[in-house]
Amino acid sequence: MSNVSAPTRLPPTGARQHLSLLTSSFGPLLGLIVVIAFFAIMDRTMGGGTFMSAANLRTIAVQTSTVAVAALGMTVIIISGGIDLSAGTTLSLCATVIAYCLRENYHVLAAIGLGIGTGVLAGFINGTLISLLRVMPFIVTLGTMSVFLGVGKRVAQETTVRPNPAQVPDWVPTLVATRPVPPEWLQALGVPKETLMPFANGVWLALLLAVLLALVLRYTVFGRYVFALGSNEATARLCGINVPLVKTCVYMLAGLFVGIAGLYQFARLSAGNPMSGRGLELNIIAAVVIGGASLNGGQGTVLGTLAGAGIMAVINSGCTQLGLSNAVQDIINGVIIVAAVTLDQIRQRRLAA
Amino acid sequence: MMPSPTPALRMEGITKRFGATSALRGVSLQVAAGEVLALIGENGAGKSTLMKVLSGAYRADSGSMELRGHPFAPKRPHDALSAGVAMIYQELNLAPDLSVEDNIMLGQESSRLGLLNRSQQRRMVKEALAMLGHADLPLRRPVRSLSVGLQQLVEIARALVLSAKVIVFDEPTSSLTQHDAENLFKVIDKLKAAGIAIVYISHFLEELRRVADRFVVLRDGQSVGQGRLAEVDEAHIISLMVGRSVDELFPSVFHRPGDVLLTLEQLTGSSNYPRDVDLKLRRGEILGLFGLVGAGRTELLRLLMALDPIRSGRIRLAASEPPPSTRGRIRAGLALVSEDRKTEGLAQTRSIADNATLSRLGPYSRWGWINLRKRRAAVEEWMGKLQIRARSQDQPVVQLSGGNQQKVAIARALHQNAEVILLDEPTRGIDVGTKAEIYRLMGELAAAGKAIIFVSSYLPELLSVCDRVGVMVRGRLREIRPATDWTEEAIMTLAIRPEGEG
Numbered sequence: 001m002s003n004v005s006a007p008t009r010l011p012p013t014g015a016r017q018h019l020s021l022l023t024s025s026f027g028p029l030l031g032l033i034v035v036i037a038f039f040a041i042m043d044r045t046m047g048g049g050t051f052m053s054a055a056n057l058r059t060i061a062v063q064t065s066t067v068a069v070a071a072l073g074m075t076v077i078i079i080s081g082g083i084d085l086s087a088g089t090t091l092s093l094c095a096t097v098i099a100y101c102l103r104e105n106y107h108v109l110a111a112i113g114l115g116i117g118t119g120v121l122a123g124f125i126n127g128t129l130i131s132l133l134r135v136m137p138f139i140v141t142l143g144t145m146s147v148f149l150g151v152g153k154r155v156a157q158e159t160t161v162r163p164n165p166a167q168v169p170d171w172v173p174t175l176v177a178t179r180p181v182p183p184e185w186l187q188a189l190g191v192p193k194e195t196l197m198p199f200a201n202g203v204w205l206a207l208l209l210a211v212l213l214a215l216v217l218r219y220t221v222f223g224r225y226v227f228a229l230g231s232n233e234a235t236a237r238l239c240g241i242n243v244p245l246v247k248t249c250v251y252m253l254a255g256l257f258v259g260i261a262g263l264y265q266f267a268r269l270s271a272g273n274p275m276s277g278r279g280l281e282l283n284i285i286a287a288v289v290i291g292g293a294s295l296n297g298g299q300g301t302v303l304g305t306l307a308g309a310g311i312m313a314v315i316n317s318g319c320t321q322l323g324l325s326n327a328v329q330d331i332i333n334g335v336i337i338v339a340a341v342t343l344d345q346i347r348q349r350r351l352a353a
Numbered sequence: 354m355m356p357s358p359t360p361a362l363r364m365e366g367i368t369k370r371f372g373a374t375s376a377l378r379g380v381s382l383q384v385a386a387g388e389v390l391a392l393i394g395e396n397g398a399g400k401s402t403l404m405k406v407l408s409g410a411y412r413a414d415s416g417s418m419e420l421r422g423h424p425f426a427p428k429r430p431h432d433a434l435s436a437g438v439a440m441i442y443q444e445l446n447l448a449p450d451l452s453v454e455d456n457i458m459l460g461q462e463s464s465r466l467g468l469l470n471r472s473q474q475r476r477m478v479k480e481a482l483a484m485l486g487h488a489d490l491p492l493r494r495p496v497r498s499l500s501v502g503l504q505q506l507v508e509i510a511r512a513l514v515l516s517a518k519v520i521v522f523d524e525p526t527s528s529l530t531q532h533d534a535e536n537l538f539k540v541i542d543k544l545k546a547a548g549i550a551i552v553y554i555s556h557f558l559e560e561l562r563r564v565a566d567r568f569v570v571l572r573d574g575q576s577v578g579q580g581r582l583a584e585v586d587e588a589h590i591i592s593l594m595v596g597r598s599v600d601e602l603f604p605s606v607f608h609r610p611g612d613v614l615l616t617l618e619q620l621t622g623s624s625n626y627p628r629d630v631d632l633k634l635r636r637g638e639i640l641g642l643f644g645l646v647g648a649g650r651t652e653l654l655r656l657l658m659a660l661d662p663i664r665s666g667r668i669r670l671a672a673s674e675p676p677p678s679t680r681g682r683i684r685a686g687l688a689l690v691s692e693d694r695k696t697e698g699l700a701q702t703r704s705i706a707d708n709a710t711l712s713r714l715g716p717y718s719r720w721g722w723i724n725l726r727k728r729r730a731a732v733e734e735w736m737g738k739l740q741i742r743a744r745s746q747d748q749p750v751v752q753l754s755g756g757n758q759q760k761v762a763i764a765r766a767l768h769q770n771a772e773v774i775l776l777d778e779p780t781r782g783i784d785v786g787t788k789a790e791i792y793r794l795m796g797e798l799a800a801a802g803k804a805i806i807f808v809s810s811y812l813p814e815l816l817s818v819c820d821r822v823g824v825m826v827r828g829r830l831r832e833i834r835p836a837t838d839w840t841e842e843a844i845m846t847l848a849i850r851p852e853g854e855g
Contacts, residue, residue: 235700238691239712
C-alpha cells in the first residue's frame with residue numbers, strides 16, 4: 001500500500017447515505033408490495049374482489065397495529081442481541097391491568113398509566129435479571145413469560161376482566177376502530193365527520209411511535225450503544241459502555257411499547273384477558289425477523305419491522321378473502337418466516353464478502 | 354539423515370500466500386516412521402500455517418506432499434484424517450459430556466445397520482488404550498471429569514483408532530502439569546515404537562530434547578536449519594530462530610522520555626495472574642512487553658483497563674488512582690487497542706464512524722442526541738490522519754482489510770485523547786507497509802508526550818521501536834532493560850526458561 005499516499009475514498013454523499021438506509025429495509029418493503037400485489041390479483045381473479053377495498057385495507061392496518069407496536073419494542077431488544085419471550089403475556093397483563101383499573105373506577109389516565117407502567121416494570125425486571133444474573137435472555141424471559149401470565153391471572157381472578165361500557169371512555173375504542181371518525185379537535189378545525197379519514201387513530205399513533213423510535217435509534221447515544229452492544233458486547237465493554245444499564249434500558253423501552261400494545265388490545269376487546277397474549281410473542285418476533293433484523297444482534301430497522309408486521313397481516317387477511325382455511329394461513333406464515341431469514345442471510349453473506 | 358527407505362511424510366517446496374504476505378516460502382521436510390521431528394520457530398514463523406496445510410485446513414499454493422510414498426493432497430480436514438494424519442492441539446477437541454469410549458469412537462463408530470456395534474467398538478478402544486499403556490482408563494467416565502492429561506490421552510487414542518500414520522502435536526504440554534507431561538513423553542515413546550511418524554511443536558527446548566530426534570527451524574516461512582538435536586546446543590537453535598536480517602524498515606521518530614505518568618505497584622489479578630507487577634512508565638516513552646503466548650501480557654493490559662478485577666496492588670496515573678471502571682479509566686486517559694479485532698476490538702457489522710467514536714460520543718452529543726454532521730467531520734479528519742482506506746466512513750469495518758481495521762481501532766484510542774495507549778499485538782496479521790505506518794505513528798505519539806505500552810511477540814519490532822523492553826514469564830514481569838541492552842537471544846532465553854532458572 002506504500003506508493004499511494006492519499007486515501008482513496010469516495011466522497012460521502014447524502015444520496016449514498018439514504019440509499020444505504022433504504023437498502024437495509026428494502027427487502028421487507030419489496031416483500032410487502034409483492035404479497036399485496038399477489039393477493040390483489042388472486043382476489044380479482046378468483047375471490048370476492050374486496051381485498052383492495054378501503055374498508056379491508058383499514059381492517060388490515062388496525063389488525064396489524066397491536067403486533068406492530070409491540071414489535072417496535074422487540075426490534076430494539078433484538079438489535080441489542082437479546083430476545084423477549086415474555087412480550088405476549090406481558091401485553092395481555094397490561095391490558096388486564098387497564099381493564100381492572102377501569103372497572104374499579106380509576107381515572108382513565110391513571111388506568112392507562114398503570115397499564116403501560118406495568119409493561120415498563122416487566123421490562124425492568126427482565127433487563128435486571130438478564131444483566132445481574134448473566135443468564136441468557138431466552139431463558140430469563142421464558143421464565144418471566146410464565147410469571148407474568150400468572151400475575152395476570154391473579155389480577156383477573158382467573159376470568160376475563162370486563163369493565164362496564166360506561167366506564168370506558170369513548171375515545172379508547174377509536175384507537176382501533178375500523179370505521180374511523182376524525183378526533184374532535186380535528187372536527188373543531190372544520191374537518192367533516194364523514195371525511196375519508198383513512199386509518200384509525202391507533203394506526204397513526206403507531207406510525208408516530210415508529211418515527212420517534214427510528215430517530216432515537218439513529219440520532220441518540222443510546223441508539224449507538226444498542227447497536228454496538230448487539231454487534232459485539234466485548235467491544236461495548238472495552239469502550240466503557242455500561243452494559244448492564246444499557247440492557248436494562250433496552251428492556252424497559254421495549255416494555256413501554258408492549259404496554260401501549262396492551263392498550264390497543266384492551267381497546268379491541270373492551271376487556272382484559274390474561275390468556276389472550278399467549279403465543280403472541282412469536283408473531284411479534286416473526287415481524288421483527290421478517291423485517292430483516294438479525295437474531296445475532298446488531299442489525300434491524302424500524303421500517304423493516306413495520307413491513308414485516310404488514311406482510312403477516314396482509315397474508316392473513318388475503319387468505320381469509322380467498323376463503324383459505326386457517327391451517328393454510330399458518331403454513332404460509334411459517335414458510336414466509338424461514339424464506340425471509342434465508343434471503344436475509346444470503347444478503348448478509350454478500351455484504352461480508 | 355538416515356537412509357530410510359520411504360519417509361512416512363514428505364513435504365516438498367510448500368508455499369502459501371495470504372494476500373500480499375507470504376506465510377510459507379518453499380518449506381520442505383520429511384519424517385520417517387518411528388521418528389519424532391521437532392518443528393521450531395517463533396510465533397508467526399509459519400509453523401501453524403504449515404501444519405494447517407498438512408491437516409487440510411489450508412491448501413498450499415504450490416508444493417507437494419507424500420504419505421508413505423503416495424501423493425497426498427487433502428482438500429479438507431476430513432481427507433487428511435482418513436489418510437492417517439491426526440492433529441493434537443493445545444486446546445483439546447473433545448465432547449466433554451460423552452464418555453471416554455464415545456469420544457474415542459466419535460465420527461468413526463462401528464455399526465451395523467445403524468446400530469452401534471458396542472463390543473467391537475470396545476475392543477478397538479481397549480486395544481488403543483493398552484498400546485498407550487493406559488488400559489485401566491474407565492471407558493464409561495464422561496471426559497469432563499478427567500484431568501487435562503488424561504483428556505489428551507483420549508485424543509491420542511482417537512488418532513490410533515483412526516490408524517494414524519502421522520500425528521502432529523501442537524504445544525501439547527502448555528496446559529499440562531509436570532507429571533502429566535512426563536506421562537505424555539512416555540506415550541510418545543510408545544507411538545514411536547509402533548512406527549508412527551510424529552511432528553512435535555513446542556517452545557520449550559529442553560522438552561524437545563527429551564522427545565524429539567531431529568529438528569527443523571522455520572523463520573519467516575522458510576526452513577533455515579535442520580539437524581539432530583543431540584548434535585547441537587541451545588544457543589545454536591535460538592540463533593537460528595531469531596537470527597534474521599532485519600529487512601523491514603522501522604521508521605524512528607525522535608522522542609525523549611519525560612516524567613513518570615503511570616505507576617504499577619505489586620499489581621496482581623484476581624486469579625493471581627498476572628502477579629506482583631511493578632512498573633513505571635514515563636511520558637514520551639514506548640515500553641515493549643515480550644512473552645510467550647499465555648505469559649500474561651494481555652491480562653496485564655486488561656487489568657489496567659478495569660476489564661478484569663484486581664486482587665491487590667495499585668495503579669497510579671500521574672498523581673491519582675484512576676476509577677475502577679472501564680469508563681472511568683477511559684476518562685482518566687487510558688486506551689486499549691486489543692489483540693483480537695474480530696472478537697473484541699471492533700463491532701464488525703458497524704460502520705467505521707461508529708467504531709472510531711464509540712468510546713467518546715460526548716463531543717458530538719447534547720442531551721443524548723448526536724450531531725451526526727459534526728461527528729462526520731471529525732471522523733473524516735481521523736481517517737485522513739491515519740490514512741484509513743475505505744469507500745466511506747459508513748462502511749462496516751468487516752469489509753476492511755486487517756491493516757485498515759487496525760487503524761480504525763487505533764483511531765478510537767487516539768480519539769479518546771488518551772495519555773497512556775496500550776497496544777496489544779497491533780501489527781499482527783497486517784501487511785508490512787501498514788506495520789511501518791504504525792511504528793511511525795507510535796514514535797509521533799511518544800514525541801507528543803504520550804506513554805505507550807507495546808505488547809508484541811515479534812522481537813525485531815520490539816527492539817527497534819521501543820525505548821525499554823520487559824519480559825513476562827508465567828504471569829510475572831521478570832526483567833525490564835533498555836532496548837539497547839537486550840539481544841533477541843537474551844530475551845528468548847529468559848522467556849523460554851522456566852521460572853527460577855537462568
